[in-house]
Amino acid sequence: MAYMSGLILRVADVDRFVAGWNDFGKQQFLDLGATSARISQSVFSGEDAGNIGLASEWDSIDAAIEHPAAVRSNPETAEMMKAAGVETLRRSLLVIQATRGSLEGKYGSLLVGTGDLATPEQTEENAETFWGQMQEGANGIQWHQAVAAGAMTGAYLTMTLSDSLDELMAASQKMFAQPEIQQLMASQNFQLTGRNLFKVLG
Incomplete structure (x- = not known):
């Protein structure tokens, strides 16, 4: 792990x-x-x-x-x-739950949310589904859960790297509009609580 x-x-x-x-x-x-x-x-x-x-x-x-x-x-x-x-x-x-693509890029997005505990099998299935929707605007994605993070302990974090935040956000908006994604999130009681857009420095 x-x-x-x-x-x-x-x-x-x-x-x-x-x-x-x-x-x-x-x-x-x-x-x-x-x-x-x-x-x-x-x-x-x-x-x-x-x-x-x-x-x-x-x-x-x-x-x-x-x-x-x-x-x-x-x-x-x-x-x-x-x-x-x-x-x-x-x-x-944070514990790293899954990774897809290459974690390289000029910019990134960090999504924070809460939801039900998922099995390793569910996590891998979710990663495949989300990556299939996001890869046109992202170089790579990594999923985490906070193990020891003060008030954020237990939260889920998704880090996405890209060379264009416009492309990343376009892919993200398209993904969250998909009925399949909305149903998946609802079934696992996922609630988005924050987003951080950042610039990679080194």
Whole structure:
């Protein structure tokens, strides 16, 4: 089972932070055992607008919980974070339920919702259905459930990556208008509670 650690930061000097991430920060996460790592900036997301998100994938919760201390203990990283004015706002742990396509792109959408618990088989079936509707406007999609995320624990999150938010949103609107999708969502009591549109920084 794979997990995603999601870190939300307030950063005073975004350019400096991005430069440090590209120079050595991302590689540090990979060296610590992360299977992927990316940073993004929330653009249209209510009170989170402007904040930086750092998402890293891990093969176990043990690995995910050990990496923050290892990152902070690196002098180069500590100096970069201080110089860039980095403030940690919150950290969450998500379980990765399914992935389709390639998680690459200039932009992304993060949908948050609630619903009934689904079996692994239902989750895979849902992923196939949604990907079939969304792939014309998306490079890839990943589905998660929040394991430890404060008030959001138990919520479902869907991250979609694309090179065009216009194409992504057109595909999304078309999908949600389909009777098949509406019936599927109703049968699992799914309720959309939020969306964050973001820009991938590295």
